[in-house]
Amino acid sequence: MSTTIRDVAEEADVSVATVSRVLNGSDSVRAETKERVLKAAQALDYLPNETARNLRTQKTRTVGVLLPNMHGEFFAQITRGLDQRAKEDGHHVLVSNSHTDETEAESVIRSLLGRVEGLIILWPRLDIGFLEDLVPDSLPIVLLSTSAGASHFQTLSFENRAGAYAAVEHLAEHGHERVAILTGDPVNYDAQMRLAGYREAVQDLGLDDDSSLEIEGDFTQESGRSAVEKLLSLTPSPTALFASNDSMALGVLRGVHEAGLQVPEDLALVGFDDIPTARFATPSLTTVRTPTLELGRRAMDALLDASASNQPTHRTLDTQLVRRESCGCSSDE
Amino acid sequence: MSTTIRDVAEEADVSVATVSRVLNGSDSVRAETKERVLKAAQALDYLPNETARNLRTQKTRTVGVLLPNMHGEFFAQITRGLDQRAKEDGHHVLVSNSHTDETEAESVIRSLLGRVEGLIILWPRLDIGFLEDLVPDSLPIVLLSTSAGASHFQTLSFENRAGAYAAVEHLAEHGHERVAILTGDPVNYDAQMRLAGYREAVQDLGLDDDSSLEIEGDFTQESGRSAVEKLLSLTPSPTALFASNDSMALGVLRGVHEAGLQVPEDLALVGFDDIPTARFATPSLTTVRTPTLELGRRAMDALLDASASNQPTHRTLDTQLVRRESCGCSSDE
DNA sequence: ATGAAAGCGCTAACAG
DNA sequence: CTGTTAGCGCTTTCAT
Numbered sequence: 001m002s003t004t005i006r007d008v009a010e011e012a013d014v015s016v017a018t019v020s021r022v023l024n025g026s027d028s029v030r031a032e033t034k035e036r037v038l039k040a041a042q043a044l045d046y047l048p049n050e051t052a053r054n055l056r057t058q059k060t061r062t063v064g065v066l067l068p069n070m071h072g073e074f075f076a077q078i079t080r081g082l083d084q085r086a087k088e089d090g091h092h093v094l095v096s097n098s099h100t101d102e103t104e105a106e107s108v109i110r111s112l113l114g115r116v117e118g119l120i121i122l123w124p125r126l127d128i129g130f131l132e133d134l135v136p137d138s139l140p141i142v143l144l145s146t147s148a149g150a151s152h153f154q155t156l157s158f159e160n161r162a163g164a165y166a167a168v169e170h171l172a173e174h175g176h177e178r179v180a181i182l183t184g185d186p187v188n189y190d191a192q193m194r195l196a197g198y199r200e201a202v203q204d205l206g207l208d209d210d211s212s213l214e215i216e217g218d219f220t221q222e223s224g225r226s227a228v229e230k231l232l233s234l235t236p237s238p239t240a241l242f243a244s245n246d247s248m249a250l251g252v253l254r255g256v257h258e259a260g261l262q263v264p265e266d267l268a269l270v271g272f273d274d275i276p277t278a279r280f281a282t283p284s285l286t287t288v289r290t291p292t293l294e295l296g297r298r299a300m301d302a303l304l305d306a307s308a309s310n311q312p313t314h315r316t317l318d319t320q321l322v323r324r325e326s327c328g329c330s331s332d333e
Numbered sequence: 334m335s336t337t338i339r340d341v342a343e344e345a346d347v348s349v350a351t352v353s354r355v356l357n358g359s360d361s362v363r364a365e366t367k368e369r370v371l372k373a374a375q376a377l378d379y380l381p382n383e384t385a386r387n388l389r390t391q392k393t394r395t396v397g398v399l400l401p402n403m404h405g406e407f408f409a410q411i412t413r414g415l416d417q418r419a420k421e422d423g424h425h426v427l428v429s430n431s432h433t434d435e436t437e438a439e440s441v442i443r444s445l446l447g448r449v450e451g452l453i454i455l456w457p458r459l460d461i462g463f464l465e466d467l468v469p470d471s472l473p474i475v476l477l478s479t480s481a482g483a484s485h486f487q488t489l490s491f492e493n494r495a496g497a498y499a500a501v502e503h504l505a506e507h508g509h510e511r512v513a514i515l516t517g518d519p520v521n522y523d524a525q526m527r528l529a530g531y532r533e534a535v536q537d538l539g540l541d542d543d544s545s546l547e548i549e550g551d552f553t554q555e556s557g558r559s560a561v562e563k564l565l566s567l568t569p570s571p572t573a574l575f576a577s578n579d580s581m582a583l584g585v586l587r588g589v590h591e592a593g594l595q596v597p598e599d600l601a602l603v604g605f606d607d608i609p610t611a612r613f614a615t616p617s618l619t620t621v622r623t624p625t626l627e628l629g630r631r632a633m634d635a636l637l638d639a640s641a642s643n644q645p646t647h648r649t650l651d652t653q654l655v656r657r658e659s660c661g662c663s664s665d666e
Numbered sequence: 667a668t669g670a671a672a673g674c675g676c677t678a679a680c681a682g
Numbered sequence: 683c684t685g686t687t688a689g690c691g692c693t694t695t696c697a698t
Contacts (some may be wrong), residue, residue, distance in 0.1 A: 004690095017671095017693080020694085023695080031667060049388075052394065053691080053693080054692095057692085072408065073406065074414075079412070079428070084431045092429075093427065094395075094428075115383045162696090209591055221609060250613050254614070257615045258624045275405075280554045302553055339675080347685085348686075349677090349686095354675055362684080366683080384675080384676090385675035388675080388690050390676085390688070597685060667697085669698080671694100671697100673693095676697100678687100678688095679688085681683085682686095
């Protein structure tokens with residue numbers, strides 16, 4: 001057994017209460033006593049048992065995070081943001097990433113329930129009622145990239161609509177009138193909003209409004225590649241494409257090349273996300289930057305801000321168009 | 334306060350011990366009693382307090398994972414592998430990603446110590462002595478991508494040497510005699526081993542052995558791009574390049590394009606890792622595939638296999654050359 | 667300023 | 683088969 005507070009107390013010849021006081025920096029302890037305790041603790045290589053402390057204080061200083069399978073860069077950034085912010089408050093992060101169906105998610109959440117003081121969830125097809133039944137009202141929850149829970153939980157997402165609008169608008173500024181969209185997985189909230197932004201822009205700007213210009217993708221590079229064929233079979237051919245994320249845009253780049261055509265000459269292209277590779281693609285990818293690290297930080301922020309506990313709110317983080325080569329511009333950067 | 338085992342005991346009109354027995358599936362409990370307890374638990378929406386359980390059993394069923402800033406795809410995959418495997422054993426994963434200097438890492442490990450039953454660490458410039466002082470001998474530890482701890486801890490890494498060797502050998506098979514390498518950060522273990530494999534191949538195969546062919550990079554795409562300039566200033570110019578990871582190879586692709594040259598005609602190229610984008614680059618990237626998810630799974634495997642607790646071992650995971658276009662082949666896939 | 671003592675919620679002997 | 687009881691290691695009144 002490792003050394004306990006009792007051992008330290010004996011070594012320092014004080015009571016356990018005093019040791020506790022010293023270690024928690026609290027209360028008033030005589031300087032000399034304090035020093036003796038500290039020395040004893042050091043000598044015994046004492047490390048307080050977190051579990052006991054958690055039990056006694058009814059706090060774990062731990063938050064749970066549920067993230068589905070998602071693009072690596074996005075996943076990494078968001079995780080980093082969450083962790084950074086949690087660390088600033090001395091909180092720990094318990095993660096769960098691999099879960100696909102609802103049954104599994106349920107058991108994951110259940111097993112987390114006793115250990116965490118809050119939950120951050122990014123889960124495309126989340127059933128709000130299900131979640132409400134599962135967790136106690138007192139547990140703060142932040143939902144990411146979903147609208148489903150807006151009336152019950154705090155939610156946070158990118159400003160997808162405006163971003164998509166800006167992308168299409170920029171394509172229009174280049175003179176394109178027939179702009180297609182490659183959508184993300186229809187079940188995905190970000191995908192839905194980006195599509196909405198596209199439609200809005202098409203309407204507002206008087207572009208070709210033809211539902212065959214909406215090609216369904218699923219956010220993977222492969223879906224980008226295979227979309228090119230469909231795109232080229234359209235008559236008349238669209239002269240520009242808004243891909244709902246950069247992964248697909250990269251796939252499109254490949255597909256266009258395989259078809260013996262050129263971006264942006266034969267097809268102007270704008271992506272979404274600004275993943276690191278976007279800048280290094282050939283041609284470099286014009287895209288809409290999403291503040292992913294910031295999303296993580298803000299989510300944790302919202303969760304740890306107890307005063308706002310489960311006040312239903314919906315906040316969005318601004319996105320920004322980054323002009324590079326694939327749209328026909330010469331690069332910004 | 335939430336409902337406790339006491340409440341359930343009262344509701345079911347049994348002792349807390351019986352409730353505990355039922356909930357832990359253990360011991361022999363009369364079927365009827367068992368049912369009554371279950372019903373009571375359900376009715377009260379009872380959820381055992383994990384913290385209390387942890388304290389009592391002296392187990393947390395939680396492992397800590399330390400990962401530095403690293404390429405998103407790699408990070409995501411390894412995390413997923415770890416989580417998958419942990420879940421199979423009903424373990425939780427406590428992560429810590431954002432830490433840069435040793436001081437911070439120390440405090441992170443300290444704060445983890447009381448909460449985890451094992452540690453998985455990927456930390457390029459890890460000081461083994463430091464780690465040994467910090468953690469109790471009894472705590473199982475698995476080190477990733479490092480040789481530093483081979484004599485004290487379990488370690489696990491990719492078979493980098495053989496992979497790099499195969500890459501260079503393949504380039505030689507294409508007839509190249511002057512093959513350069515773009516190295517990763519010299520402090521990185523994977524980078525060191527890949528360099529070692531390169532050198533070995535250069536020797537064995539009688540290729541141009543010229544230290545100016547070793548260009549230092551840092552695994553970022555930008556370092557790949559800027560390496561092209563250095564590469565072209567060499568006389569005579571190398572006809573092929575082995576980039577120590579795909580990110581840099583992608584940067585090289587961009588750099589070569591900017592220089593008005595072509596891959597593989599003017600420069601044959603092989604990368605390392607086989608990140609998802611490698612297949613969709615133009616030209617598609619010949620590379621050495623690393624089983625990243627598997628690395629995560631195996632690391633957790635090793636950690637949870639208590640019987641092997643801190644038996645110093647060093648295992649490697651095989652890598653595999655994937656032929657695509659950038660080396661001059663027509664694609665495998 | 668310090669100590670004694672009462673639990674936090676649970677599991678695991680030990681009895682019966 | 684079930685109940686009683688003693689803690690796990692710590693924090694926190696309540697005394698002194």
